Each structure stands twice: as C-alpha cells, then as structure tokens.
Amino acid sequence: MRLAGLFSALFLLCGLTARADQVTDFTLDNGMEVVVIEDHRAPVVVQMVWYRAGAADEPAGKSGIAHFLEHLMFKGTEAFPDGALSDLVEANGGSDNAFTSWDYTAYYQRVAADRLELMMQLESDRMTGLILSEEDVRTEREVIKEERNQRTENEPGALFSEQRMAAQYLNHPYGVPIIGWKHEMSTLSRQDAFDFYRAHYAPNNAVLIVAGDVTPQDVRALADKYYGAIPADPDLKPRTRPEEPPQLAERRLQFADPRVAQPYVLRTYLAPERDPGDQKRAAALVFLADLLGGSGTTSVLAQKLQFDTQVAVYSSAFYSPLSVDDSTFGLVVVPAAGVTLQQAEDALDTAIEGFMADGVDMELFETLKMQTRAASIYDRDDIQGLARRYGAALASGLSVEDVQSWPDILQAVTPEDVMAAAAEVFDRRRAVTGWLMRDDAPEEVTQ
Amino acid sequence: MTRFIALIAAWICLSLPLRAEVDIQEVTSPGGFTAWLVESHDIPFTALEIRFRGGASLDAPGKRGAINLMTGLIEEGAGDMDARAFAAARDALAASFRFDVHNDALSVSARFLTENRDEAVALLRQALVDPRFDQDAVDRVRAQVLSGIQSDDKDPDTIASRTIRRMAFGDHPYGSDLEGTAESVTALTRDDIVDARARVMAQDRVYVSAVGDIDAETLGQVMDQLLGDLPETGADLPPKPEYGLSGGLTVVDFDTPQSVAVFGHQGIERHDPDFFAAYVLNEVLGGGGFGSRLMEEVREKRGLTYGVYSYLMSLDQANMVMGRVASANDRISEAIQVIGDEWAKAATDGVTQEELDAVKTYLTGAYPLRFDGNAPIANIMVGMQMEELGIDYIATRNDKVNAVTLDDIKRVAARILDPEALHFVVVGQPAGLNAGN
Numbered sequence: 076m077r078l079a080g081l082f083s084a085l086f087l088l089c090g091l092t093a094r095a096d097q098v099t100d101f102t103l104d105n106g107m108e109v110v111v112i113e114d115h116r117a118p119v120v121v122q123m124v125w126y127r128a129g130a131a132d133e134p135a136g137k138s139g140i141a142h143f144l145e146h147l148m149f150k151g152t153e154a155f156p157d158g159a160l161s162d163l164v165e166a167n168g169g170s171d172n173a174f175t176s177w178d179y180t181a182y183y184q185r186v187a188a189d190r191l192e193l194m195m196q197l198e199s200d201r202m203t204g205l206i207l208s209e210e211d212v213r214t215e216r217e218v219i220k221e222e223r224n225q226r227t228e229n230e231p232g233a234l235f236s237e238q239r240m241a242a243q244y245l246n247h248p249y250g251v252p253i254i255g256w257k258h259e260m261s262t263l264s265r266q267d268a269f270d271f272y273r274a275h276y277a278p279n280n281a282v283l284i285v286a287g288d289v290t291p292q293d294v295r296a297l298a299d300k301y302y303g304a305i306p307a308d309p310d311l312k313p314r315t316r317p318e319e320p321p322q323l324a325e326r327r328l329q330f331a332d333p334r335v336a337q338p339y340v341l342r343t344y345l346a347p348e349r350d351p352g353d354q355k356r357a358a359a360l361v362f363l364a365d366l367l368g369g370s371g372t373t374s375v376l377a378q379k380l381q382f383d384t385q386v387a388v389y390s391s392a393f394y395s396p397l398s399v400d401d402s403t404f405g406l407v408v409v410p411a412a413g414v415t416l417q418q419a420e421d422a423l424d425t426a427i428e429g430f431m432a433d434g435v436d437m438e439l440f441e442t443l444k445m446q447t448r449a450a451s452i453y454d455r456d457d458i459q460g461l462a463r464r465y466g467a468a469l470a471s472g473l474s475v476e477d478v479q480s481w482p483d484i485l486q487a488v489t490p491e492d493v494m495a496a497a498a499e500v501f502d503r504r505r506a507v508t509g510w511l512m513r514d515d516a517p518e519e520v521t522q
Numbered sequence: 523m524t525r526f527i528a529l530i531a532a533w534i535c536l537s538l539p540l541r542a543e544v545d546i547q548e549v550t551s552p553g554g555f556t557a558w559l560v561e562s563h564d565i566p567f568t569a570l571e572i573r574f575r576g577g578a579s580l581d582a583p584g585k586r587g588a589i590n591l592m593t594g595l596i597e598e599g600a601g602d603m604d605a606r607a608f609a610a611a612r613d614a615l616a617a618s619f620r621f622d623v624h625n626d627a628l629s630v631s632a633r634f635l636t637e638n639r640d641e642a643v644a645l646l647r648q649a650l651v652d653p654r655f656d657q658d659a660v661d662r663v664r665a666q667v668l669s670g671i672q673s674d675d676k677d678p679d680t681i682a683s684r685t686i687r688r689m690a691f692g693d694h695p696y697g698s699d700l701e702g703t704a705e706s707v708t709a710l711t712r713d714d715i716v717d718a719r720a721r722v723m724a725q726d727r728v729y730v731s732a733v734g735d736i737d738a739e740t741l742g743q744v745m746d747q748l749l750g751d752l753p754e755t756g757a758d759l760p761p762k763p764e765y766g767l768s769g770g771l772t773v774v775d776f777d778t779p780q781s782v783a784v785f786g787h788q789g790i791e792r793h794d795p796d797f798f799a800a801y802v803l804n805e806v807l808g809g810g811g812f813g814s815r816l817m818e819e820v821r822e823k824r825g826l827t828y829g830v831y832s833y834l835m836s837l838d839q840a841n842m843v844m845g846r847v848a849s850a851n852d853r854i855s856e857a858i859q860v861i862g863d864e865w866a867k868a869a870t871d872g873v874t875q876e877e878l879d880a881v882k883t884y885l886t887g888a889y890p891l892r893f894d895g896n897a898p899i900a901n902i903m904v905g906m907q908m909e910e911l912g913i914d915y916i917a918t919r920n921d922k923v924n925a926v927t928l929d930d931i932k933r934v935a936a937r938i939l940d941p942e943a944l945h946f947v948v949v950g951q952p953a954g955l956n957a958g959n
Contacts, residue, residue: 117894168887217825224780336676372609442613449616456895
C-alpha cells in the first residue's frame with residue numbers, strides 16, 4: 076500500500092499534462108490522498124473518489140463482487156436512504172456515476188462548483204455507512220446479469236476477449252473478467268458485498284480528486300471536515316495479488332460464433348506497466364504502439380498491410396501503460412475480403428519482422444513527439460479527463476510526481492529505447508494469439 | 523482516416539446548452555460568411571466546427587451511402603498530397619480534423635494550435651476544396667465501410683433501429699442506413715463520390731462556430747479561406763417523409779441471449795410552442811439520469827434491464843419519441859409491458875408537481891455545466907445555429923424550462939404520448955411475445 080503523502084516538490088516544468096501550478100496535492104491525517112486541479116473557466120466541479128480496490132482484488136470464487144458493490148453503493152445509508160444520493164445530485168443539477176476496473180473502483184459527481192460541500196457530505200457518508208436490504212441485493216443482481224448480457228453475452232467480441240485474457244494470465248486475477256463469470260455472479264450475496272466493502276473502503280485506501288472552479292484551501296477545509304472525520308482502517312491489508320509465473324509457452328485460441336460478422340486476428344503480449352519512479356520502459360512501449368498502429372494511415376502496420384498491400388481493412392497496435400501489475404501490448408489485424416486469418420497473421424508477423432529489421436522511421440517518430448507536446452495543450456481543455464488521469468494513476472500506485480514527470484519521460488524516449496522495448500516485449504512465449512471467427516468456418520475466406 | 527471502428531455508445535445529451543457568461547460574438551467575414559465565436563485565450567488552440575445542412579439525406583437516388591463514403595475520403599488525399607502525405611502533414615502540425623456525417627448534416631470538427639494555425643488552416647482548406655478521391659483511396663475506404671455494414675447486419679441494436687426507421691420512414695433517406703447497403707456501396711464509382719461532394723458541401727448551407735485563441739478578424743479570414751471556393755449551392759433537401767408506422771410489435775428473430783427492443787411513435791417539432799413541456803415530460807418519463815420513471819420501474823424495482831431510456835428525436839424533417847431497452851429473452855416481454863403501462867399512465871395523468879419541480883431543478887442546474895471547454899462550447903454553438911435558436915438562447919433557455927406548468931405537461935402528454943401508436947421492434951428470441959403486425 077502506497078501512502079504517498081509527501082508534499083511533492085512542485086516542479087514548474089512547462090508542457091506538463093496539467094500545468095504544475097494547476098495541481099495541488101496533500102494527504103489528510105487519516106491517510107486519504109487528495110489532488111486538486113484548478114480550472115476557473117466554468118463554474119463547474121468534478122469530485123471523484125477512487126478506491127484502490129478493483130476486480131483483481133476479489134477473493135477467489137467471488138468474481139464480479141467489486142463491480143456489484145459499485146452498483147450497491149447507490150442504494151443508500153442511514154443518513155441518505157433509498158437512493159437519496161443520486162436524487163440529491165440530480166436535484167442540484169448534477170450528474171453522477173461510477174466505474175470499476177481491475178485495479179480500482181471510482182465514484183464521481185459533476186455539479187455546480189458551489190455544491191461541492193454537499194457532494195463531499197454524500198460521498199464521505201457512503202464510504203462507511205452503506206445499508207443494504209436482501210431485496211436491494213436480489214434486484215440489483217438481476218441488473219448486473221442484464222449488464223453482462225448487454226456487454227458480453229450479446230457481444231461475441233467481448234466473449235472472445237474474456238477467453239483471451241483468461242489465457243493470457245496463468246495465475247494473476249487480470250484473467251478474470253471485471254463483471255464476473257456468469258456462474259459466479261448469480262451466487263454473489265449481500266454478505267459478499269459487505270465483506271469486500273469492509274475490507275477495502277476506507278480513507279487510507281482512497282484518493283480524492285477535485286477538479287474545476289475551486290481553490291485548494293477550500294477543498295482542504297471541506298475534505299478535512301467530511302473525509303477527515305472518518306478513521307483510518309488499521310487492518311487494511313497490503314495490496315498483494317497472485318503473480319504471474321514465468322510464461323514459457325505460447326498460447327493460441329480460436330473462438331467461433333455465428334454472430335461474428337467480421338473475423339480478426341488479435342495477439343497480446345505480456346508487457347511491463349508504469350511503475351512508481353520507473354516509467355521509462357512503459358514510455359518506450361507507448362511510442363512502439365503509436366509507431367506500429369497509432370494512425371490508420373501513417374503507422375507501420377497501416378502502411379504495410381493497408382497501403383503497400385491490401386491484406387487488411389484495419390490494423391492497430393495498443394498498449395495500456397497504467398496498471399498495477401503486468402499489462403499487455405496488443406496487435407490486431409482485420410483481414411480484407413478474400414484474405415484468410417492465417418494469411419492475415421502471417422502478414423502481421425512479416426510486418427513486425429520488417430519493423431525489427433528496419434528500425435524507427437525518424438519522421439514519424441518526430442511527429443509523435445510533436446503530438447505528445449501538443450497533447451499537453453489540448454488536454455487542458457478537458458478538466459474531467461485530467462481528473463480521471465490523476466485518479467487512475469494514483470489508484471494504480473503512482474504518485475503525483477510520477478504523473479507530472481510522465482510527459483518529460485515520454486519526450487526523452489529515443490528510437491533505441493523503442494527498439495529495445497520491442498525486442499523485449501515481442502516474445503511469443505508470453506503471447507496469446509486469438510482468432511475471432513464465424514461459426515463452422517475453421518479457416519474460411521471472408522466473403 | 524478509418525471508417526471501420528464501430529460507434530461507441532456515447533453519453534447523449536439531448537437538450538441544448540450554455541452558461542450565462544458565455545459571450546458569443548457574431549462574426550461576418552469579408553466574403554459574407556457568418557460564425558459564432560467565443561474568444562478564450564487561456565489555452566493556445568482553437569476549436570472550429572463547420573456543418574453542412576442536409577448531410578447524408580442528400581444522397582442521389584440509387585446512390586445510398588455515397589455521401590458517407592465521400593465523407594470518409596475527404597482527408598484521404600488533397601491537392602498534390604496522397605492520403606499518406608496528407609496525414610503526415612496534419613500529424614506533423616498536431617492538428618486534428620474529424621469529418622462525420624448523419625442524416626441532417628455533414629460535420630467538420632477541427633482543432634489546431636495557435637503556433638501553426640496558418641499551416642493547419644491551409645491544409646484543411648485543401649481537404650475541403652481540393653480533395654483527390656484517388657481510386658485506391660476510394661477502394662480502401664469502401665472496404666472499411668463494407669466491413670462495417672457487414673458487422674451492422676449482425677448487431678441486434680443496429681437491426682432494431684434500422685427496422686423501426688424503415689417502417690417509420692419507408693423510402694425517405696431517414697428510412698435507410700446512411701452507410702448504404704453492401705450492394706449500393708459496392709456499385710459506387712469515383713464520379714458518384716465527386717457528385718456526392720457537390721450535393722452537400724456548398725456555401726448556401728454552411729454553419730460555423732469557433733472557440734478559443736482566435737479573434738474575430740482572423741476567424742473571418744479563416745472562413746473565407748476554407749469556404750470561399752466551395753460551390754454556391756448544393757442539392758435540394760428531400761421532401762418531408764410520410765410517417766408509416768402504426769402501433770404494435772415486430773419481432774426480428776436473432777439468436778442471442780438478450781433481446782434488444784427499440785420503441786417509438788411520432789413526436790413534436792423543435793419549434794412547437796409545447797416543445798419545452800414535451801422535453802420536461804420526457805425527462806420525467808425516460809430521460810437521462812437514474813431517476814426517470816422507466817429506470818425506476820424497469821431497472822430499480824424489477825431488475826429487468828441494465829438501462830432503459832426514452833428521448834425526443836428531433837430531425838430536420840421528422841420527429842419521434844423513441845426509446846430503447848434490453849432484457850434477457852425470457853424477461854423482455856415483462857419489460858415491454860411495464861414500459862407500455864408507464865406510457866399510458868403518463869399520457870393520462872401527466873406528472874406530479876413533485877416530479878416537475880425536481881426535474882426543473884435538475885435541468886436548469888445542469889445546463890451551465892455543459893459549457894466547460896472550448897470543444898464542447900463550439901459544438902453547442904453550431905448546433906444552436908442549425909436549430910435556428912437565437913444568439914441569446916442561452917440566457918433565456920432556463921426561463922423556458924421554468925415556465926412549464928403541470929397543465930402544459932398534461933396537455934402535451936395527452937397530445938404526444940399515445941400507447942396505442944407505440945411500436946416495439948424486438949430483436950432476439952423473446953419468449954411470450956407474439957408479433958401482431
């Protein structure tokens with residue numbers, strides 16, 4: 076558990092994700108971390124509370140409980156029963172919602188800046204005051220089953236993705252879907268929800284982000300009053316998950332479903348993530364993904380698979396640098412009509428081999444650097460996006476300093492760094508290659 | 523640009539936008555184009571929005587999908603640059619140009635830095651005025667569009683909305699997919715693309731807004747540069763469609779565990795004196811937040827769905843009240859029953875004073891929150907112009923919401939909500955539903 080706390084020396088570097096003078100951070104006496112991002116252009120504020128607990132922190136056999144609890148958190152407390160929180164937010168012209176990932180669960184409200192105090196009162200109240208009836212749990216369990224129907228059971232691509240992730244992670248819980256396996260979701264109980272709640276929801280396991288037309292002084296006073304009154308949980312367990320063993324064998328899978336309209340090949344490799352004080356390899360992988368697949372026109376895969384040849388109608392590379400434990404680096408090719416998945420995969424392999432032999436195209440590399448610089452300007456127009464970025468990073472174990480140094484670390488990446496990262500990550504023993512296929516067409520020609 | 527990636531469900535806000543302090547200037551260029559501008563020099567970039575009214579509704583007969591394909595080709599090469607050269611030039615400036623089209627408008631959304639504004643505008647001008655439509659680009663983007671159509675054909679949501687639109691609007695462009703069909707898109711030639719551009723991208727239907735680090739004089743020059751060499755007129759808008767949908771139920775068999783239902787009937791015009799009453803009514807019935815009657819009855823009380831909503835669909839030439847729900851095949855019939863009951867109840871009784879007060883507080887409080895960035899404000903302002911709302915609309919909008927009375931709601935509910943006319947299209951294998959018509 077990281078309780079950063081130190082008042083970070085505010086580097087006044089220009090071209091940061093947010094201007095450093097826009098961002099203030101401090102820690103309450105009970106260990107709750109607070110970040111304030113100022114933007115006085117509109118009288119709006121976003122409050123987000125991020126818990127360092129997500130689907131990857133669930134006990135075995137209880138998959139989906141982190142997300143189920145997120146739903147149940149809207150049911151009510153003694154002070155604000157029967158869904159009063161959302162009613163009050165709406166009555167104040169605001170909107171609210173929440174989301175769950177493998178690494179965190181977050182709740183937010185967006186409201187006029189002068190209503191911040193009420194939002195803090197409501198959000199702090201449900202950090203420890205949740206009340207649930209059996210009826211609440213029974214009905215909401217039906218809702219999450221319908222959510223799974225909508226997101227996953229009705230989407231062959233999502234079913235495929237679950238199977239791939241399960242194959243990617245031999246031991247780590249990232250291999251279990253956030254929404255839960257269907258058979259386990261239907262057994263989740265009120266007690267399961269409270270067990271997870273009591274184990275993880277506490278000020279010393281939470282990050283508060285307040286972004287918008289506010290001052291750090293005001294936020295601090297309010298945060299002390301509402302969140303500061305909640306005692307730290309002395310029994311909070313350190314965040315440890317089962318780790319991956321060495322991955323020694325390539326995995327391949329074919330997933331067929333009659334609802335698949337457009338087959339594709341998707342390969343993911345286990346890849347390092349941004350670590351506190353150590354983000355360089357992740358930064359190189361960000362450039363690798365952009366060079367290979369960041370643009371449908373100029374990147375390596377598009378050039379080789381869509382322009383120089385017409386193997387694909389779409390190709391891309393993707394990488395999520397933000398993760399508590401090992402992340403993945405992915406490649407995808409959607410074959411053109413008449414091209415088989417085997418041909419598409421072979422062309423992908425050839426394209427990657429070509430890239431490893433040719434190295435980085437310097438013109439494209441410089442363009443990506445320019446775009447990274449520009450992002451620090453454009454990003455300032457989206458205060459909620461900035462809030463999310465800080466929240467996700469801090470909830471994933473990074474510090475404010477790590478967030479603020481990230482743009483400079485990106486700028487410092489060299490072509491040699493990129494090629495070294497590529498050589499390291501492209502190891503088929505740590506990869507899963509999946510084919511999404513139409514039913515009863517083991518190796519068909521697309522239309 | 524790639525046309526392959528399917529639409530990601532967006533948070534759609536229906537009512538329009540603004541904060542009282544938004545200071546809009548109307549700018550007229552030397553060449554006679556007008557724009558709405560909010561100067562904001564805090565961040566060194568500009569968000570620029572351009573709309574061409576008519577959009578994909580202007581497809582020539584038998585050429586459905588031509589304007590959509592053309593839109594995907596605007597930045598696939600211009601002037602002496604092929605697609606790759608154009609993209610490289612744009613990316614080197616860190617500018618972004620997005621071209622999109624729906625049935626009422628073709629949209630251009632541009633974002634460029636102050637430090638290289640002249641180069642970015644010159645590049646965008648080439649795309650707007652001198653696109654190449656190279657045959658290899660046509661074929662490449664066409665393959666992406668065809669791939670998308672193929673996916674749509676197996677997507678229950680798309681099948682449902684496609685079915686209800688075809689039943690409601692028949693042969694009118696609103697009645698078919700703007701992407702076209704595999705057959706119509708396969709048959710399109712480069713000449714069709716050139717013609718599609720001439721039909722929609724013309725001076726007599728253009729709307730412009732800008733927000734950010736730019737002044738009125740510069741914006742005038744930018745408009746003349748971007749738009750001055752476009753054709754003066756485009757194709758005529760199609761006539762209003764005949765509304766052909768009657769109440770009932772249509773089931774489209776599709777083997778999937780969760781049925782998707784789309785429902786609707788005729789709605790109300792944006793400029794109808796009762797529009798605000800209808801808007802407030804819908805907000806109570808099935809609008810945005812968690813507090814709507816449909817969410818309460820279908821999700822919160824019964825757990826029948828993850829989400830259910832209704833909305834006023836205001837198109838240039840047609841209006842509907844529409845909604846959507848999804849439930850497991852063995853539960854969708856109950857969801858539909860509950861929705862029908864709520865529809866009937868609201869049509870007869872309207873809403874309560876408590877509901878009206880709560881929804882007014884919500885709508886008027888939420889309104890100023892929309893104006894929280896250059897890009898959203900530019901988007902809102904161009905929409906206001908297309909809807910022919912006055913430049914002072916932002917200051918008066920909340921008054922219009924507050925002026926709605928219980929009697930207004932009751933009157934408009936009786937007028938537009940009609941459970942007998944409500945048609946459900948269900949895609950899936952619903953249990954216990956018999957398709958009547």
